[in-house]
Amino acid sequence: MFKKEKIKDLHYSVNGVIPADKLQAAADEILLEYGKKVKMPGFRTGKVPLNILRQKYNASAYGEAIDKLMNDDLNNYIAEKKIRLAGAPKADLAGWEIGKDAEYSMEFDILPTLPAIDLEKFTITKKVAELDEKEVETALENIRKSRSIAEKQDEKYKAANGDVAVIDFKGFVGDEAFEGGEAKKHHLILGSGAFIPGFEDQIIGHKIGDKFDVNVKFPTEYHAANLAGKDARFEVEIHEIRKHILPELNDELAKQVGQESVDALKQHIRNILTEQYNDAAQREMRNELLDILGDKVKLDLPETLVEQEYNMAKAEFDRNHSHCHDEKCDHKWDEKSERKDAERRVKLGLILAEWGTQNKVEVSRDDLQQAIWAEAARYPDPKQVFEFYNKNQNAVAMLRGMLFERKALDAMLTHVKTKEKKVKADDLFKQASVR
DSSP: OEEEEEEETTEEEEEEEEOHHHHHHHHHHHHHHHHTTOOOTTSOTTOOOHHHHHHHHHHHHHHHHHHHHHHHHHHHHHHHHTOOBSSOOEEEOTTOOTTSOEEEEEEEEBOOOOOOOOGGGOEEEEEEOOOOHHHHHHHHHHHHHHTOEEEEOOTTOOOOTTOEEEEEEEEEETTEEEEEEEEEEEEEETTSOOSSTTTGGGTTTOOTTOEEEEEEEOOTTOSSTTTTTOEEEEEEEEEEEEEEEOOOOSHHHHHHTTOSSHHHHHHHHHHHHHHHHHHHHHHHHHHHHHHHHHHHOOOOOOHHHHHHHHHHHHHHHHHHTTTOOGGGOSSOOOHHHHHHHHHHHHHHHHHHHHHHHHTTOOOOHHHHHHHHHHHHTTSSOHHHHHHHHHHOHHHHHHHHHHHHHHHHHHHHHTTSEEEEEEOOHHHHHHHHTOO
C-alpha cells in the first residue's frame, strides 16, 4: 500500500514501498513458473532447482514481480479511493538494488466526476426546410442521365455541351511540340472541365472531320512548371461526336431503378430527400448542443488527456504540412488556439462518455455493421473497407467510440427543449457542413 500521497486537482503523486522479503517471494513464484517450462542441461523439464533458476533468471523475475506488486498497490488504492485513471501511470524506481526494499513513486491523473446536467434547461433550434419539388425533378433528370446512351451523330451535327467528342490533338508552345500534349482518338466530354480552361469551349460548334486549332493559356498554377502560364496551340481533328440520348421518363424506367411507377419513384425520391433534410437538421442540433455543453458544463480536465489530444493534433498537422515550407504555408500552428481546441475535445469527450454510460447508451453489433456498410458504399470497391475493419480492431474501436458519442448526443437531444426555425434547404446543408 502507498505510504504517502500528494493530490492536486486531478493529479496524484504517491509513494510506496515493497518489502524485500515480499518482493523475493513474488519473484520466486515467477521463477517456479519459469521452471515448469524451461529446459536446462542436466535437468529434466520442471525439475530445475530454484537456486539454479535464480542464477539465470532472477533479474527478469524481479522485474515482473515489481510490476505486479506495484500494479496491485495501485489497483487497491484506486478501489479504496473510488477513482478512475485517466491514463497509464508513470512510475519511478530509481536507486533500487536486489535484496533491498523497493521504494518507488508513481504519478497519474484521474477522471473527473461529471456534475449533474439539467438538459431540460437548454433550448436547441431545430432548422426545418420545406422540400423543393425542383430537387425531385433534378433527381429524376440525373436518373435519366445515368441511363443515357451515347449515340454517334452524322457529319452535319455540331458538337454541343455534354457531348462526347472523339478527337486527335497535338499541343505546341510556339513552334515546339511539348511532351504529353498529344493523343489519338481521345474521348472528351465537352463541359466536363477535364482539359485546360477554354479548350472544350472551342470544340463546341464543330463537326465530324473538322481540323482546326485551339488556342489556350496554361494556368499559372499548372502542375508542369515548364508550361505554367504559357500560351499554347493545339491542332485538333474530330473523328466522332456522340450525343447522350436520355430515356423517356415512364414506368418502365422507374422499374429499372426498383420502383413500380413514376409516381412511386417520385415519392421514393421525396422520402430520401426528406431523410437528408432531417439528417442535416440533426447534425446542426448536435453541434449546437455540443457548444452549449462546452460552455455551460464546468469540468476539471486531466492534463494527461489534454496533452495526448494536443500531441495527436500536432502530429496530424505536421503530416499534412510536411511538404510545405513556413513562408509558403497558408496556415500556421497556433499553440494557444490548438491547445484550447484540444481542451474542448477532451471536455466534450468526457461529458459524452460519462453521460452515455450513466444513461446506458450502447453501440450494438447492428450499429457497427450499418456504419461500416454506409462507409463502404462510398467507395468503388466496398470489399477493401470490409477487409480494413476485419484486420484493424483499433479502427473498429474508434468507430465504436464515434457511434457511442453520436448516440449519446441524440439521447441528450430527447431531453432538451426545441424551437423550430424555417430555413431554405441550401442554407440548411451549408450550415450543417461547416463543422
